[in-house]
Amino acid sequence: xxxxxxxxxxxxxxxxxxxxxxxxxxxxxxxxxxxxxxxxxxxxxxxxxxxxxxxxxxxxxxxxxxxxxxxxxxxxxxxxxxxxxxxxxxxxxxxxxxxxxxxxxxxxxxxxxxxxxxxxxxxxxxxxxxxxxxxxxxxxxxxxxxxxxxxxxxxxxxxxxxxxxxxxxxxxxxxxxxxxxxxxxxxxxxxxx
Numbered sequence: 701x702x703x704x705x706x707x708x709x710x711x712x713x714x715x716x717x718x719x720x721x722x723x724x725x726x727x728x729x730x731x732x733x734x735x736x737x738x739x740x741x742x743x744x745x746x747x748x749x750x751x752x753x754x755x756x757x758x759x760x761x762x763x764x765x766x767x768x769x770x771x772x773x774x775x776x777x778x779x780x781x782x783x784x785x786x787x788x789x790x791x792x793x794x795x796x797x798x799x800x801x802x803x804x805x806x807x808x809x810x811x812x813x814x815x816x817x818x819x820x821x822x823x824x825x826x827x828x829x830x831x832x833x834x835x836x837x838x839x840x841x842x843x844x845x846x847x848x849x850x851x852x853x854x855x856x857x858x859x860x861x862x863x864x865x866x867x868x869x870x871x872x873x874x875x876x877x878x879x880x881x882x883x884x885x886x887x888x889x890x891x892x893x
Contacts, residue, residue, distance in 0.1 A: 704775045705766045712782075713759060716747050716806070720755065724748040729790060729803035742790035743783065748804045754858040758806040765810060768834075769817030777881065778813070785812035785873045789866055800863065808866030814838055815874030816881075823882060842868055 719727045729745035730738070749755035766778070773781070789808045793800045815838060821831035845864040855862050 701767050701770050705770045708775050708778060709763055709766055712747075712762060716749070716755065716759065719744060719748045724750075724804060727804075729793065729800070731794065731798075731801050734794060742794070743786050745790060745803050746786040746806050746809050749806070750804055750858050750860040754805060754860065757854075757858065758810060761810045762806065762813070765813045765817060769813070769821065772817045772820045773881070781812055781816055781874070781877050782809055784877065785809045785870055788873055789869045792869055793863075793866075797865065803863060803866070804860075805863075805866070807862070808870035811838070811842075811867045811870030812874035812877065815871045816878040817874075819875055819878035820881065838871065842871055 727741060727744035727748045729741050734741050749758060786809055790803075793803060815835075818831050818834045818838065821827045822835070824831075842864075845867060848864075
């Protein structure tokens with residue numbers, strides 16, 4: 701893993717631990733408080749967790765994803781994707797999912813990172829088979845979740861409901877982001893040649 705990825709993980713861990721320490725009540729997605737102007741909750745909700753098990757699961761997943769896809773994007777691109785994913789998911793929850801009154805967690809963003817990394821990896825011929833396997837695995841996971849299978853273990857571990865729609869939204873955002881990056885790279889390559 702590159703030193704840039706290690707610094708990114710350390711930076712994100714610092715944000716997450718700081719918000720947990722200050723108190724999740726100040727940061728979670730709370731529909732009524734967002735309506736009253738507390739717009740920061742659209743981003744901050746993704747950096748807090750229901751409890752330490754939830755935090756450990758998501759931060760472990762983040763470290764694994766950045767280790768797997770370390771060279772696929774630069775630090776700036778990862779940060780853009782993280783912020784874009786958090787904001788788009790929260791706006792979708794706020795405007796299109798009125799049943800979501802409260803939300804915390806990074807798992808939707810994690811799905812964005814995973815899918816974006818996997819799709820971008822497909823462009824590397826030597827990594828293509830592994831990328832397709834990884835893409836099949838996340839597709840299977842999302843299908844299983846949409847059929848309401850396999851999520852109960854996670855819910856028991858974290859003691860909270862898992863919003864599987866956030867996982868799907870994250871995957872779609874990751875797909876769109878990586879396709880956008882690939883298209884921009886091809887355009888830039890043609891302009892430079």
